[in-house]
Every structure is written in structure tokens, then in C-alpha cells.
Amino acid sequence: xxxxxxxxxxxKPGDRVFGDAPGSYAEYVTLSEAAAAGLRKVPPSWSLxxxxxxxxxxxxxxxxxxxxxxxxxxxxxIHSAAGGLGIMAVQIAAALGxxxxxxxxxxxxxxxxxxxxxxxxxxxSEDKWWEKVLDYxxxxxxxxxxxxxxxxxxxLKCIAHMGRLLSVGFAGREGDMEKVAVNRLLLKQVSLIGYxxxxxxxxx
Numbered sequence: 001x002x003x004x005x006x007x008x009x010x011x012k013p014g015d016r017v018f019g020d021a022p023g024s025y026a027e028y029v030t031l032s033e034a035a036a037a038g039l040r041k042v043p044p045s046w047s048l049x050x051x052x053x054x055x056x057x058x059x060x061x062x063x064x065x066x067x068x069x070x071x072x073x074x075x076x077x078i079h080s081a082a083g084g085l086g087i088m089a090v091q092i093a094a095a096l097g098x099x100x101x102x103x104x105x106x107x108x109x110x111x112x113x114x115x116x117x118x119x120x121x122x123x124x125s126e127d128k129w130w131e132k133v134l135d136y137x138x139x140x141x142x143x144x145x146x147x148x149x150x151x152x153x154x155x156l157k158c159i160a161h162m163g164r165l166l167s168v169g170f171a172g173r174e175g176d177m178e179k180v181a182v183n184r185l186l187l188k189q190v191s192l193i194g195y196x197x198x199x200x201x202x203x204x
Contacts, residue, residue: 003028009036016042018051020059053084060168061088061146064195065096068144068164072097077133077142077155081118082109085148085168090117093146101133101142124151130158150177152192156184164191 002015011017019039021031031039042051070076076093080086081102093100094117102118104110110121120136122129134141134157141160150170159165170177185192 005036006033009033011036011039011041016048016051018042018048018055020055054088057084057088060195060197061085062092063197064146064166064168064193065089065092065144067195068146068166068191068193070096070098070144073099074143075099075101075137075140075160076144076146077101077103077158078113078118078146079103079124079149079151079155080105080171081113081121083148083171086146087113087116089146094118101136103129130154133158153178153180153184156181156188156190159188159190162189162191164193167192167194168196 002011002013002017004013005011005015017039021029021035021038042048065076070093076089076098078086078089078093078100079102081090081100082104086102086104090100090102090113100118102110102113102121103124104113104121105123105125107123110118110123113121122132137158137160141158141163142155143160143163145155145159145163145165147155147165147167148169148171150167152165152167155165180192184190
């Protein structure tokens with residue numbers, strides 16, 4: 001919430017806002033006019049929790065999919081499709097007119113992902129989930145893989161030739177980083193893209 005602002009500012013004391021800025025975890029943050037330009041007003045129907053969740057996930061998911069050059073009509077495989085980044089990526093890809101394949105760790109989470117736009121969802125706690133992805137795509141595989149979990153190596157088994165694999169996190173690795181078979185990158189001519197959102201900053 002805005003506590004104080006110059007008279008010329010578009011933001012006024014009492015405005016509920018959300019966005020990203022250095023020091024955002026502090027109780028109070030002082031921003032320059034340029035930095036405050038990145039803040040958005042929270043719609044009246046939103047809670048602050050809703051706004052904080054959106055602000056933390058949408059920029060990452062959108063930025064990553066944009067970096068991969070996702071195009072309408074392509075097939076995108078989204079891991080952890082019921083998680084914060086995943087469910088946002090599902091909605092963005094569906095809105096772009098893509099065929100969305102989700103993976104999650106339970107059937108209940110799969111139902112959640114399909115409710116938000118995934119065409120199909122597979123439970124990756126089951127053996128050889130990548131074969132289901134290949135079957136669903138008639139052997140072609142996914143053009144883009146969105147991975148916030150850390151399943152790059154297995155995703156290479158069901159990615160399309162000249163596909164793009166987005167690594168946006170490794171939430172499922174618990175410190176045990178995977179080792180990627182580089183020969184699969186070469187043989188399929190896959191682009192492996194690491195994406196970290198800088199919140200509009202040029203410093204990272």
C-alpha cells in the first residue's frame with residue numbers, strides 16, 4: 001500500500017499496489033519515480049494475496065515462454081502444471097492458441113491443470129510419462145518444454161526435433177542436480193534455455 005507519494009505521482013496514499021522492486025521483502029520501500037512506474041494498482045475485486053501471487057508468477061512464466069518464441073498452434077509441455085509458475089504458463093499458452101500438455105504429481109492436480117486450459121495432463125509419478133506425451137503428439141513431441149522442476153533429461157525423450165527446452169527452476173531436485181545427456185541435445189538439435197526473471201532490472 002502506498003504510504004506517501006509526491007503530488008505529481010499517478011499513485012496516491014492509500015492505493016493498493018503490486019509489482020517488483022529491490023527490497024520488496026522489507027516492511028517499507030522507497031522507490032524512484034522510474035521504479036514506481038512498474039507498480040500496478042490492485043483491482044478492487046482482488047485480495048493482496050491474489051496480487052502478490054500474480055506478481056510473482058506471471059512475469060516469469062510469460063517472460064520464459066516469450067524467450068522461447070512460443071507460437072500459436074505449437075505444442076507446449078508444462079511440468080508442475082498445477083504449481084504457481086506452471087498454472088500461469090498453462091493459461092498463457094492456452095490463450096496463445098497452443099496445445100498444452102501438463103504434467104503433475106497427482107490425478108487431482110491434473111484435474112486442476114485441465115480446468116485452466118491444459119488439453120491433457122499426465123501424472124509424472126507414473127513410469128514412462130514421456131511415452132504418453134509422444135503418443136499424444138503422434139510421435140512428434142512437444143515444440144516447447146516449460147520446466148520449473150528439473151526434469152530436463154527426461155523431457156529430452158519427448159521433445160520435438162529442434163524443440164526449445166526452458167529451464168526456469170529445479171524445485172524437484174532438492175539439491176541433487178541432474179546430469180543432462182548432451183548427445184540428445186545434439187541429435188535433436190534442441191535449444192536449452194535457462195530463464196531467470198529480473199523484474200525489469202538490467203542488473204542480472
